Amino acid sequence: MNRFFISIYCVLIFWSCNTSKNSVVTEPAILTTPQTPTTPSLSKSTYWQQHVDYKMEIDMDVNTYQYKGKQTLVYTNNSPDVLNRVYYHLYFNAFQPGSEMDVRSRTIADPDRRVGDRISKLKPNEIGYIKVNSLKQNGKTLKHETVGTVLEVDLVKPIQPGESVTFNMDFDGQVPVQIRRSGRNNQEGVALSMAQWYPKLAEYDFEGWHAHPYIGREFHGVWGDFDVKLTIDKNYVVGGTGYLQNPNSIGHGYETGEINRPNTDKLTWHFVAPKVHDFTWAADPDYIHDTTQVPNGPMLHFFYKKTMSEEQKNNWKRIQPKSVEFMQYYSETVGKYPYKQYSIIQGGDGGMEYGMCTLLLGEGTYEGLIKGVISHEMAHTWFQFLLANNESKHPWMDEGFSTYIEYHGVNIIFNEGKTNPLEGVYNAYIALANSGREQPLTTHGDRYTFNRSYSLASYYKGGVFLSQLGYIMGEENLNLTIKKYFTDFVFKHPKPLDIIRTAEKISGLELNWYLTDFAQTTNTIDYAVKSVKGNSVTLERIGLMPMPIDLTVTYTDGVTEEFYIPLQMMRGEKPTAATIIKDWAWAYPTYTFETKKTIKSVEIDPSGLMADVDRGNNKK
Numbered sequence: 245m246n247r248f249f250i251s252i253y254c255v256l257i258f259w260s261c262n263t264s265k266n267s268v269v270t271e272p273a274i275l276t277t278p279q280t281p282t283t284p285s286l287s288k289s290t291y292w293q294q295h296v297d298y299k300m301e302i303d304m305d306v307n308t309y310q311y312k313g314k315q316t317l318v319y320t321n322n323s324p325d326v327l328n329r330v331y332y333h334l335y336f337n338a339f340q341p342g343s344e345m346d347v348r349s350r351t352i353a354d355p356d357r358r359v360g361d362r363i364s365k366l367k368p369n370e371i372g373y374i375k376v377n378s379l380k381q382n383g384k385t386l387k388h389e390t391v392g393t394v395l396e397v398d399l400v401k402p403i404q405p406g407e408s409v410t411f412n413m414d415f416d417g418q419v420p421v422q423i424r425r426s427g428r429n430n431q432e433g434v435a436l437s438m439a440q441w442y443p444k445l446a447e448y449d450f451e452g453w454h455a456h457p458y459i460g461r462e463f464h465g466v467w468g469d470f471d472v473k474l475t476i477d478k479n480y481v482v483g484g485t486g487y488l489q490n491p492n493s494i495g496h497g498y499e500t501g502e503i504n505r506p507n508t509d510k511l512t513w514h515f516v517a518p519k520v521h522d523f524t525w526a527a528d529p530d531y532i533h534d535t536t537q538v539p540n541g542p543m544l545h546f547f548y549k550k551t552m553s554e555e556q557k558n559n560w561k562r563i564q565p566k567s568v569e570f571m572q573y574y575s576e577t578v579g580k581y582p583y584k585q586y587s588i589i590q591g592g593d594g595g596m597e598y599g600m601c602t603l604l605l606g607e608g609t610y611e612g613l614i615k616g617v618i619s620h621e622m623a624h625t626w627f628q629f630l631l632a633n634n635e636s637k638h639p640w641m642d643e644g645f646s647t648y649i650e651y652h653g654v655n656i657i658f659n660e661g662k663t664n665p666l667e668g669v670y671n672a673y674i675a676l677a678n679s680g681r682e683q684p685l686t687t688h689g690d691r692y693t694f695n696r697s698y699s700l701a702s703y704y705k706g707g708v709f710l711s712q713l714g715y716i717m718g719e720e721n722l723n724l725t726i727k728k729y730f731t732d733f734v735f736k737h738p739k740p741l742d743i744i745r746t747a748e749k750i751s752g753l754e755l756n757w758y759l760t761d762f763a764q765t766t767n768t769i770d771y772a773v774k775s776v777k778g779n780s781v782t783l784e785r786i787g788l789m790p791m792p793i794d795l796t797v798t799y800t801d802g803v804t805e806e807f808y809i810p811l812q813m814m815r816g817e818k819p820t821a822a823t824i825i826k827d828w829a830w831a832y833p834t835y836t837f838e839t840k841k842t843i844k845s846v847e848i849d850p851s852g853l854m855a856d857v858d859r860g861n862n863k864k
């Protein structure tokens with residue numbers, strides 16, 4: 245199975261989810277202990293972000309799949325605005341008959357078959373829920389209302405700019421039968437996959453509140469420090485976000501010395517996770533727990549079921565050194581992974597990225613596991629987790645950029661030697677563009693007409709966005725842009741403009757047209773060779789989208805020459821060894837130039853790095 249098909253498989257089946265002297269990469273410090281809440285600031289800007297500190301005590305009953313939670317949340321309003329209300333996500337409420345996720349799945353033309361109508365058939369003891377029993381602001385009882393997957397809260401006292409308040413909540417939860425991502429006793433028999441399982445404060449940023457109802461797709465969260473005490477049956481092995489504070493009273497592969505367990509039926513696991521926007525865990529009595537140290541990097545933890553076949557367990561051994569290589573590759577090409585731990589956990593469904601960990605399907609083939617899933621989910625750590633653009637609004641910046649570095653990582657780590665590792669990704673985008681079912685990348689993740697259009701746009705057009713930016717500005721400039729984008733915006737929720745402004749600062753080129761046309765419209769690229777006569781070439785722009793042109797000319801004497809036609813609105817050229825000729829102003833439909841020798845043939849962009857939707861007319 246080649247890369248392209250592995251990834252189509254990943255999207256449709258697992259659907260979730262060069263250094264240079266000039267690069268200035270300041271690496272975030274390894275995060276081991278909670279940091280003092282700070283307001284990250286970009287110099288000379290008015291950037292701000294909210295801050296949360298959670299303390300939770302959770303008591304899980306592994307027989308009823310119900311849990312009781314106490315949550316103390318210190319919320320700091322770093323915005324310039326007075327807040328009269330706050331909102332929490334109650335994601336587990338999506339797994340109830342009649343929920344928006346259920347109805348959407350039953351009314352969309354191409355439902356995810358893993359969801360289908362399964363939610364509508366859940367019995368009361370199989371649904372998911374979070375019931376808020378009490379909520380207080382600085383000790384005063386608050387009025388709150390659960391509306392689907394969102395808790396609406398009227399504050400007793402508005403929160404002033406710069407003020408911190410404490411919310412105390414008591415809640416009851418029930419883990420749903422696994423439909424997607426979270427849940428219990430899934431098809432691979434993992435007891436508890438616990439993602440988006442706690443009342444989670446919605447993000448408030450320069451665009452206001454993001455209390456998105458959960459319809460089954462993307463997330464956006466607030467950074468903060470988590471302190472979680474999880475009390476659960478003593479036989480269960482837990483993996484997830486956060487550093488275990490009491491390893492020797494737990495054991496289960498975490499011990500650092502002599503194990504000294506209390507003589508109780510349940511153990512209390514104490515985790516601390518600094519500067520994360522999510523806290524995820526999974527637990528199973530049959531987990532094998534392996535660890536592998538990444539040199540100068542985090543400890544990798546692997547959790548997989550001992551009840552799998554010998555071959556499957558062997559796959560989980562084989563992925564360990566390769567996972568080290570992916571961690572190193574991404575740290576070198578994007579930015580250093582800042583935590584001292586990362587866990588790869590058999591969650592029994594799909595593949596999905598979370599803070600300091602991923603939950604994924606564990607019974608696949610070795611190639612599917614490492615090339616199709618782990619490479620992708622780990623790549624997300626940099627984009628979904630550390631940069632954390634608003635995934636709901638801009639899923640392409642997360643899925644697409646992860647896809648880009650994933651394919652390059654696979655190409656390097658598996659020595660595949662492809663000149664364009666994303667060739668299949670380009671073909672998938674081009675098929676979408678020509679299908680009549682494309683929606684602009686600016687579409688909210690939940691608002692695509694078809695699931696398939698969402699996947700192809702977010703993963704593949706998003707991947708092409710970055711790869712093609714390399715065609716436009718030069719590969720080396722793209723590599724520097726990715727590093728600078730990470731360095732400047734890590735832990736800052738970047739916006740689409742931030743990647744383009746970074747690219748402009750690295751290259752000195754004007755590039756906002758690229759964001760406008762490729763992300764905000766469905767305009768397509770189609771350049772053609774209109775005619776070749778003697779030593780004269782005429783090219784034609786057929787699609788609406790502007791592009792600079794790489795052109796290879798072969799003369800009748802067999803010699804080839806590379807030409808570069810700058811796009812006038814870029815106000816410059818990429819670094820190139822090609823012969824640079826006069827620029828092309830977009831509105832002119834044709835462009836003619838003459839060579840010194842007689843031409844035999846001409847080809848536009850032989851590299852295939854420009855996403856031309858009709859390559860049939862690129863050659864003459």
Ligand SMILES: [Zn+2]
Pocket residue numbers: 260261620621624643646
């Ligand atoms: Zn993904």
